[in-house]
Amino acid sequence: MQLRKSGYRFQKVSHIFISHLHGDHYFGLIGLLNTLHLLGRSQPLYLYGIQPLIQLINIQLELSRTTLAYPLVFHPFETEKTSIILDDVEITVATIPLNHRVPTCGFLIREKAEKRKILKDFLRNVKVPFEFFEKIKDGEDYTDSEGKVYPNHLITNDPPLARSYAYCTDTAYHEPVIPLIKNCDLLYHEATFMEDKAKDAHAKFHSTAREAATIALKAGAKKLVIGHFSARYKEVDSLLEEARQVFPNTVLGQDGMTIQV
């Protein structure tokens, strides 16, 4: 339903990451898988979660006698230590072990660093044989056939910085997360409660808004999005205020919002 509302094309969904097996994080999955099936999807769908997730999905498919029209490729992960679970052309995805009532991992999505960019003006003025392109992009100087040296920093630009997004929910305040998400561009961190309910937060292995902000601050994140608010809060501006006292560049996570990184 949220995908429909957002106008995002269903067929663009290729990878799904499930942090843990509490219902608010995956009960909608079987419906989505079935909708994609009914829409006639043929492309594989890659699903990441802890091993029991696929048992839950399979039993639902079996008992409803559903044979998916597309391959569902399942990648189980461990929740004890971090590992890279996806290594694509452009990005990697690593797990972030969290501290919750059931085995839980967040995810760090990191862009791969691009190579240096050769200046167009340079290529226009100097005939560079094609085989040198990759070396120049890797940072080497260029020497032409007459021995003239063009230092790399004068003929290339820095590549755009590789961006990263860390998704940390559900979890109690958990400092081992900090080195794993160091300097991330964007951090989503749960903030189920405020400090006045810190006791409840700890008992239920959730975080307060202040704790979420403290993780962002200690990790050197550039921006923080908080979410997963308890239904007890009729308005959530006070959670935002509490987080901003520790980490000013905080915003409230809202369904369907887009954030430029």
Ligand SMILES: [Zn+2]
């Ligand atoms: Zn949970």
Ligand SMILES: [Zn+2]
């Ligand atoms: Zn939850």
